[in-house]
Amino acid sequence: MDTFIQQLINGLTLGCVYAVVALGYTMVYGIIQLINFAHGEVVMIGAMVAFSVITALAGSGMPPVFIVLLATLAAIPVCMAVGYTMERVAYRPLRTAPRLAPLITAIGISIILQHVALMIWSRNNLSFPQIIELKSYHLGSSETSATITNIQIAIIVASIAMMIALLMLIYKTRMGIAMRATSQNPQVAGLMGININTVISMTFMIGAALGAIAGVMVGSYYGIANYTMGFMLGLKAFSAAVLGGIGNLGGAVLGGLLIGLIEALGAGYMGDITNVCFLNGFLPGFANMCDTNPNGSLFGSNYKDVYAFIVLILVLVFRPSGLLGERVGDRA
Amino acid sequence: MSLLKLEQVHVGYGGIKAVKGIDLEVNAGELVTLIGANGAGKTTTLKAIVGLLKPSEGRVMYDGNNIVGQPSHAIAAKGLVLVPEGRGVFPSLTIEENLQMGAYIRNDRDGIAADIEHKFSLFPRLKERAKQTAGTLSGGEQQMLAISRALMAKPKLLLLDEPSMGLAPIMVQKIFEVVRDVSKSGVTILLIEQNARLALQISQRGYVMDGGLITLAGESADLLSNPKVREAYLGEG
Ligand SMILES: Nc1ncnc2c1ncn2[C@@H]1O[C@H](COP(=O)(O)OP(=O)(O)OP(=O)(O)O)[C@@H](O)[C@H]1O
Ligand SMILES: [Mg+2]
Numbered sequence: 001m002d003t004f005i006q007q008l009i010n011g012l013t014l015g016c017v018y019a020v021v022a023l024g025y026t027m028v029y030g031i032i033q034l035i036n037f038a039h040g041e042v043v044m045i046g047a048m049v050a051f052s053v054i055t056a057l058a059g060s061g062m063p064p065v066f067i068v069l070l071a072t073l074a075a076i077p078v079c080m081a082v083g084y085t086m087e088r089v090a091y092r093p094l095r096t097a098p099r100l101a102p103l104i105t106a107i108g109i110s111i112i113l114q115h116v117a118l119m120i121w122s123r124n125n126l127s128f129p130q131i132i133e134l135k136s137y138h139l140g141s142s143e144t145s146a147t148i149t150n151i152q153i154a155i156i157v158a159s160i161a162m163m164i165a166l167l168m169l170i171y172k173t174r175m176g177i178a179m180r181a182t183s184q185n186p187q188v189a190g191l192m193g194i195n196i197n198t199v200i201s202m203t204f205m206i207g208a209a210l211g212a213i214a215g216v217m218v219g220s221y222y223g224i225a226n227y228t229m230g231f232m233l234g235l236k237a238f239s240a241a242v243l244g245g246i247g248n249l250g251g252a253v254l255g256g257l258l259i260g261l262i263e264a265l266g267a268g269y270m271g272d273i274t275n276v277c278f279l280n281g282f283l284p285g286f287a288n289m290c291d292t293n294p295n296g297s298l299f300g301s302n303y304k305d306v307y308a309f310i311v312l313i314l315v316l317v318f319r320p321s322g323l324l325g326e327r328v329g330d331r332a
Numbered sequence: 333m334s335l336l337k338l339e340q341v342h343v344g345y346g347g348i349k350a351v352k353g354i355d356l357e358v359n360a361g362e363l364v365t366l367i368g369a370n371g372a373g374k375t376t377t378l379k380a381i382v383g384l385l386k387p388s389e390g391r392v393m394y395d396g397n398n399i400v401g402q403p404s405h406a407i408a409a410k411g412l413v414l415v416p417e418g419r420g421v422f423p424s425l426t427i428e429e430n431l432q433m434g435a436y437i438r439n440d441r442d443g444i445a446a447d448i449e450h451k452f453s454l455f456p457r458l459k460e461r462a463k464q465t466a467g468t469l470s471g472g473e474q475q476m477l478a479i480s481r482a483l484m485a486k487p488k489l490l491l492l493d494e495p496s497m498g499l500a501p502i503m504v505q506k507i508f509e510v511v512r513d514v515s516k517s518g519v520t521i522l523l524i525e526q527n528a529r530l531a532l533q534i535s536q537r538g539y540v541m542d543g544g545l546i547t548l549a550g551e552s553a554d555l556l557s558n559p560k561v562r563e564a565y566l567g568e569g
Contacts, residue, residue, distance in 0.1 A: 174432070174436070177425065177429050177432060177433060178433065178436065180422070180424065180425060180429075181422045181425060181429075181433050184422045184423060184424055184425070185420060185422060187384060187404075187416075187420075188416060188420040188422070189422075189433070190383075190384075190403070190404040190405045190408070191382060191384075191404055191405075191408055191413065191414050191416065191420070192405075192408060192433045192434060192436045192437075192481075192485070193405050193408035193409045193436045193437035193485065194405055194433070194436050195403070195405045196405070
């Protein structure tokens with residue numbers, strides 16, 4: 001039971017990060033039906049900028065929380081500029097082009113951003129200075145009960161706050177209503193005096209700002225950043241957006257949380273479930289493996305990256321519209 | 333004084349010419365109608381006026397300026413507002429949000445709120461369903477919403493593309509009453525209609541379009557009694 005709760009907490013933390021990233025995918029898709037595969041790289045750049053700021057200020061004697069805040073405040077405008085630029089330079093000229101063109105362009109942008117990051121921050125794994133002292137809190141009375149760390153709490157609270165802020169923006173403000181209007185009918189939105197180019201730029205920048213914060217969160221959670229980190233993270237968040245129903249904000253949150261939980265529980269339990277050594281007595285062929293490692297299993301926690309994609313494939317086969325989404329055919 | 337003046341406007345789709353050099357004028361305060369059969373080029377003309385299509389030749393003079401080449405949001409901001417064919421309400425926005433989007437070019441919060449209340453008083457049906465999505469409205473109700481939404485912009489010139497299309501006769505009557513009332517309230521209107529009789533009855537002047545050209549123009553009363561119009565557009569032999 002303790003392990004289970006522990007995996008739930010880890011999964012929830014991870015899920016919050018995926019959800020925040022998935023919101024970036026789903027907002028852009030909702031408004032121009034583009035899957036912006038370069039969004040993962042925006043998250044990576046957010047993490048990298050935060051790394052630079054935290055490293056530079058680590059010895060300065062400023063309060064650690066303040067340093068992380070500054071790092072976030074530096075990452076947000078950088079990522080917003082990246083998001084704005086990629087839309088303006090790469091996607092806008094292709095807005096009326098066949099859909100394959102912007103999709104391939106997105107992959108191109110993603111490779112370009114990786115290599116820009118490679119040139120600036122090197123190909124090494126960058127370790128974040130541990131400026132915030134990690135504190136664990138037990139959730140039960142016993143010593144073996146599940147724990148939650150201060151960083152996990154911060155990630156969950158910050159994510160929820162961002163999601164609420166985003167929903168308020170989209171559902172309560174004039175700009176938010178204009179965004180939804182543009183996603184439903186850009187021509188008519190233009191007839192109302194809405195500059196749809198501005199609305200689309202705003203959408204990219206808001207998605208990128210969320211991505212920047214997600215980057216800071218992943219960086220401080222794992223304590224490590226690398227110029228390729230956006231790829232896997234981006235794909236998982238994209239799977240989350242598809243699971244929830246791409247284009248649907250609530251779906252992105254639900255999908256993100258589910259992917260996080262599935263990944264954590266999968267990593268935690270798949271090893272036990274696929275432990276085949278009990279077959280040793282009945283079937284030949286396992287002896288070697290089980291002699292070296294009696295707990296040997298077919299799929300251990302090193303397979304954790306696989307679950308998001310299994311989910312993605314299952315969703316695409318059985319429910320392409322996602323859990324909360326409309327039929328994709330209606331939009332295409 | 334003319335508020336809108338088309339001068340030898342040509343519009344095409346790729347190689348296909350849909351509007352082949354038309355002149356058309358709407359004076360401030362007028363209600364002018366443009367009638368014509370299916371495919372005559374009426375919608376194409378309106379799209380060219382509001383910047384959704386770019387004329388290949390000719391000028392669109394609005395308030396003394398040539399607005400050809402300006403983006404549609406900039407044209408809307410000048411008070412030239414189109415209610416498109418098929419209404420174009422935002423189906424997943426609520427009725428209230430649709431009205432708010434109509435007022436997007438305005439910045440007077442209080443005025444906007446008061447205007448929404450005013451539209452609600454004209455169309456109680458919209459008030460009852462203010463918080464529901466516009467996609468759930470009937471066709472006639474959607475048309476009321478589309479017109480109300482356009483009026484939220486306080487337009488100087490309102491373009492209406494077949495507002496009575498696909499509606500039951502009683503609803504058609506109601507829509508024409510609304511159009512006449514809006515005109516009386518001082519809004520200049522260019523009304524596109526297939527329902528030629530009603531359109532000519534409420535308007536001051538009319539144009540007849542056929543095959544991308546203006547074939548007849550004049551006082552609506554004269555057009556109503558013109559034998560060619562009676563035969564081709566009023567279903568009389
Ligand atoms: N997107 C398009 N591509 C190519 N041709 C088009 C397009 N839209 C309209 N046309 C053609 O242009 C001509 C004029 O069409 P338009 O829609 O302006 O007519 P209309 O007078 O509005 O007709 P209706 O009363 O049926 O609405 C028609 O021959 C039509 O087939
Ligand atoms: Mg038409």
